[in-house]
Structures are given as C-alpha cells and as structure tokens.
Amino acid sequence: MSTSPTDAHPPGAIDYIAVERSPEFIELKKRRIGFVLPMTIAFLVWYFAYVLLSSFAVEFMATRVWGDITIGLLMGLGQFVTTFAITMAYVSFANRRLDPIAADIRDDLEKQEPSA
Amino acid sequence: MTGFAEGLWESAAAAVDTVENNPVLNISIFAAFVAVTLFIVIRASRNNKTAADYYAAGRSFTGPQNGFAISGDYLSAASFLGITGAIAINGYDGFLYSIGFLVAWLVALLLVAELMRNTGKFTMADVLSFRLKQGPVRMAAAITTLAVCFFYLLAQMAGAGGLVSLLLGIHEQIGQSIVVAVVGVLMIVYVLIGGMKGTTWVQIVKAVLLIGGAAVMTVWVLALNGFSLNTLLESAVAASTTDPQDGILGPGLQYGKNPWDFISLATALVLGTAGLPHVLMRFYTVPTAKEARRSVVWAIWLIGVFYLFTLVLGYGAGYLVGPDVIKAAPGGVNSAAPLLAQALGGPLLLGFISAVAFATILAVVAGLTITAAASFAHDIYANVVKKGNVPPDGEVKVARRTVIVIGILAILGGIGVQGQNVAFLVALAFAVAASANLPTILYSLFWRKFTTRGAVWSMYGGLAAAIILIVLSPVFWGTETSVFKNVGTAIWPLNNPGIVSIPVGFFLGWLGSITTRTPEDPTKAAEMDVRSLTGYGAEKATDH
Numbered sequence: 001m002s003t004s005p006t007d008a009h010p011p012g013a014i015d016y017i018a019v020e021r022s023p024e025f026i027e028l029k030k031r032r033i034g035f036v037l038p039m040t041i042a043f044l045v046w047y048f049a050y051v052l053l054s055s056f057a058v059e060f061m062a063t064r065v066w067g068d069i070t071i072g073l074l075m076g077l078g079q080f081v082t083t084f085a086i087t088m089a090y091v092s093f094a095n096r097r098l099d100p101i102a103a104d105i106r107d108d109l110e111k112q113e114p115s116a
Numbered sequence: 117m118t119g120f121a122e123g124l125w126e127s128a129a130a131a132v133d134t135v136e137n138n139p140v141l142n143i144s145i146f147a148a149f150v151a152v153t154l155f156i157v158i159r160a161s162r163n164n165k166t167a168a169d170y171y172a173a174g175r176s177f178t179g180p181q182n183g184f185a186i187s188g189d190y191l192s193a194a195s196f197l198g199i200t201g202a203i204a205i206n207g208y209d210g211f212l213y214s215i216g217f218l219v220a221w222l223v224a225l226l227l228v229a230e231l232m233r234n235t236g237k238f239t240m241a242d243v244l245s246f247r248l249k250q251g252p253v254r255m256a257a258a259i260t261t262l263a264v265c266f267f268y269l270l271a272q273m274a275g276a277g278g279l280v281s282l283l284l285g286i287h288e289q290i291g292q293s294i295v296v297a298v299v300g301v302l303m304i305v306y307v308l309i310g311g312m313k314g315t316t317w318v319q320i321v322k323a324v325l326l327i328g329g330a331a332v333m334t335v336w337v338l339a340l341n342g343f344s345l346n347t348l349l350e351s352a353v354a355a356s357t358t359d360p361q362d363g364i365l366g367p368g369l370q371y372g373k374n375p376w377d378f379i380s381l382a383t384a385l386v387l388g389t390a391g392l393p394h395v396l397m398r399f400y401t402v403p404t405a406k407e408a409r410r411s412v413v414w415a416i417w418l419i420g421v422f423y424l425f426t427l428v429l430g431y432g433a434g435y436l437v438g439p440d441v442i443k444a445a446p447g448g449v450n451s452a453a454p455l456l457a458q459a460l461g462g463p464l465l466l467g468f469i470s471a472v473a474f475a476t477i478l479a480v481v482a483g484l485t486i487t488a489a490a491s492f493a494h495d496i497y498a499n500v501v502k503k504g505n506v507p508p509d510g511e512v513k514v515a516r517r518t519v520i521v522i523g524i525l526a527i528l529g530g531i532g533v534q535g536q537n538v539a540f541l542v543a544l545a546f547a548v549a550a551s552a553n554l555p556t557i558l559y560s561l562f563w564r565k566f567t568t569r570g571a572v573w574s575m576y577g578g579l580a581a582a583i584i585l586i587v588l589s590p591v592f593w594g595t596e597t598s599v600f601k602n603v604g605t606a607i608w609p610l611n612n613p614g615i616v617s618i619p620v621g622f623f624l625g626w627l628g629s630i631t632t633r634t635p636e637d638p639t640k641a642a643e644m645d646v647r648s649l650t651g652y653g654a655e656k657a658t659d660h
Contacts, residue, residue, distance in 0.1 A: 036226045
C-alpha cells in the first residue's frame, strides 16, 4: 500500500487517492449511493413482488377491481408508473445534487492537469 | 361505432381467411426503407476515419437521438411480434413478460450508464479491465460479448426466415434462405460503410417507424372501443377461446404450468439488459455522461410507451383477428401484429408493418454485428494479441474484416437453423448477459476489493453455467418442442438458467476476489472511482 502516493506518480500527475479522500468527493459518493442504493432495492423488491404474486397468487391477481380491470393489470401498469417516476426523480436529483459537485471536482482536476 | 367495429370484424375475418398478402407491396415498402437508410448511411460515412468514428460515431449523437437508437436496438422483432402475439393468445402473461424488459432499464440508468461512459472508450471490456489485469479480463469480456452477440444474432436471423414465410408468402426453404442471405448482405453493407454512425441512423429511422406505426394502430384500436381499456378487454374476453374465457385477464395461461421457469426468466430479463454489450456500446456514441443519462431517459419513455401500445395491440388482435386465426396463420403467434394491421388498414398498413418488422431485424443485427466486430478488433486483436501496438488505422481495418466474417456466419447460421425452434436463444442471451457480464460490471464499479481472478471466474463461470444448464434443459431434451424431439430427459427442469447461473456469476466473482492474495493496484482503483463519478478524463467527442 503506498502511503505516500506522490512517490508512485510522475511529478504533475494527479494523485487520485488524495482526490478520492477529499471531502467533496466523499460527499459526491455519499449522495450518489444514498439515492441509488435505496431506489434500486425498492424497484427490485417491487418488481419481484409483482412477479411472485403473478406466479403464486393467480386468483388474487385475477380479481376484478371494476369491469374487466384486474388487480394484476393495475399492478402491471403500476410498474410502468414507478419506472417512469423513478427515472424522473433520478434525473432531477442528479441535475441538482450530483452534477454541480461533480463538475467542481472535474474543473479542479482539469486545472491540475488538462485532459486531452 | 359498434356497427363499424362489427363490419371491420367481418372484413377482417374474410381477409384473414385468404391471408390476402400482397408481397409486391410489402417488398416495395421495405425497398423504400432500404433506399432511404442506405442514402443516410452513405452520407454518414464521410467521416469514418478513426476508431472513435467507426466504433462510437465520433461520440457526436445527442441524448434524444441516442435514446431513439437504443430503443431501435432494443425493440427487436421478438418484442414487437412476440409480445403482441403472446398477449393476443394468452393475455396477461404476455404483458407480464414485457414488464421485465422495461424495469431492467432502471438498472442501466441508476447503476451503469453514466459510470460506463465516463471510464470506457469503445467496449464493455474497457471498463472491466480498467483497474484489473488487461489480458485475462479483456479476453473474458470479449468472449462473453461475442457469445451474447452470437446467440442474439442467430435468433434474429432465424426470425427473419420465419417472418418471410408470413409476410411475403414464401414457404419454400430455398426462398427463405435467399431472404436471410439478403438481410445478411444488407447488414454487412450498412455496417461496413456506415460504421456506428450509419448503424445508429438506421436504428433511429427504424425506431421512429416502429413506434409511430404501433402508435397509429393503438389509437385506431382504442377508437374502436370508445377509448376505454375496459371495453377493449370486454371485447377481447368475448373473442377469447380460452377456458374460462376471462382467463386472459389474469396470470397463468402461458407461464402457469411452471412458475419457477418464469421467475428464472424474469430475473434474467431485469438483470440482463444492463449487461447487453450492444446496449452498453451505445453509451459511447454520446459526448458526455450527462448525455448518456439523457439517452437512457429517452429510451425508458420510448420503450415504456411502446410496451403499453403492445398491450392494446395484443388484446386488439385477440378480438379483431381472433386467437384461432392467429394460431393457424403461417408464423403462428408472431403473425398477430401483421394480421391486426391488415384487419385495421388493409394491405397498405400490413405492408407498412411488415416492412417495419424487417427493418427491425436489419437494425438489430447491424447493432449486434458492430458490437461483436468492435469487441474482436479492439479487445482481442489490438489489446490482447498486439498488446496495443497497432497502427492508427489497423484496428478499424480488422474490425471491418470481422464484420464480413460475422455477417457470413450469421447468414449461414440463420439458414442452418431454419425450421428449428430457436426462441430460447434470446432468453439465453439475456441470461448470459446477467450471469457473466452484470456481476463483473457492478463489482468493478462498486466493490473496491474486486480482483482479476474474481472477474475471470465470474465471467467464464457465469457463461458456462448458463450454457450448460440450457444444454441440460427441456430446451434440448425430452419434449415435443425440444431440439432433440422426445429424446432423453432433461436433467435441469427449467428452460431458463438465470435463477441459478446469475447467483453463480455473483458468487464466483466474490469467491475469486477474496481468495486473491495480492491486492490490485490501489491507485488504479482510486483513479477509476474518481473518473467514473466526475467524468474527468472521459473520452471526448471528435471534431470534424
């Protein structure tokens, strides 16, 4: 483990380990995981709940709510609604909370060493 | 309205009785599509000089454009014809199938797209080998890429043959083979001349036509039912031949016999999409990670709306054409959408939808071919065999030759599997993507302790598990629809391997990593972390 990362790099090169430990980067990572992880768990649980109910609770899913509209159909359409909703929520979150801080760190790095 | 609907129903029944196909019209519309796209491809090919131009279209597409291209790549003939047909016959279960294809995009959006765009150059292997040992990881990633592309390609080419018998009235083996060859040659021309830019435009044009055509038919079917979903369902139930008739409103008709098989498939669908190499490669055609995000957002809306259309089209075909007519038609369930087009708009709409279905196959095979060629030339030839010492134009030259080889293999394969039941190949492609690709993608992006051995074990292990289980399954043995009809018995009971092979892929990635003694380079890992999240040093668009 290189505790003095400057040794491992030619002079002028970016010290990525230091960047990774910087408070801004830790904050960026925390925000990203804080949104993405719970959302991923939520939509996977909801999707598999729907798949399992469709497989093992056939009677329940075929129950009519009104007319010929069944619980299964409504839950299936619900999957579309949640997918669209999570998509929009993520875009808005990324635009507001992730992009500015990522751009700041990127600009700093560009100043240290302009990328090609 | 009901009088009109009844009249339509009668004329549809009459038309379908004779399967009054107009091959000349169908071929003319398809020829027009080829002419237009070929013109675009030739125009787009002017700047195909560097590898970034050829593989990644100079990274010059916008998010919305790429979103259309992704939908064009993703909405294969299987999803358009197959899902519409499945809903027409089995109702709810066909719809259930389409949902996994959509929800899967959240994995791509939240976990994969932007980070891949920030750290890679042309292929999936670029990202996976970023902080691990180049040789073995690139090789493994290239092999799983080629495997997925090959299975998917073969399924599409076989589908082309089947489609021909339905749409052009060509039933002879030789005629179908010629059409498969024509599709293959056209595809080679597109990819050879147009590279990624040309391929992308073909996909955009195709997506607009496919989604537009489906939209028109959807509004039409809904108009016949007073824009009430409930009325549509009532009509579909009345025309259903299932017992009981309203069985099409609930689950069980298609997957009820073996729910575990469906759960296995559903797992592969939702986790496989974000590991499909031809989808991942599309993220490199845009200039920034933000555009990659926008492309996925556009793709999710387009794909989602399209699957909602297929719900209406499927139930619409169920009552306007009728399940028995669909089952008896050449092409079986796949004929539901074209027959519905005929019932609604006569030969002209049928010709349009048929041409769109062909265009669909053409665009999807083109996307798969350029992905496979890029992976072979960039990963295997340039980086593993030549260790990066290739002249600037050498890589693209190899890629173009690979396109020809893959095209010829696809034509031969497509002809070879005529009449075989190859529907399992698409599901297998998703299973391999989910078992061999996704674990390594997620581990290398999110797990610091992931090692070269973990990556190699996970990719080869996931690939082998998926293929071995398929070979031991009823797909190959013991049933009426098996590759070896009524021969032997299947050792593995499910048609879909995902439920076992995906955990195997994840487990081997973990096991290989924790048993590695020497840790991987920590500075490389830090670099990947920083670059993937900030976009620093990401490949930029080329200027022309």
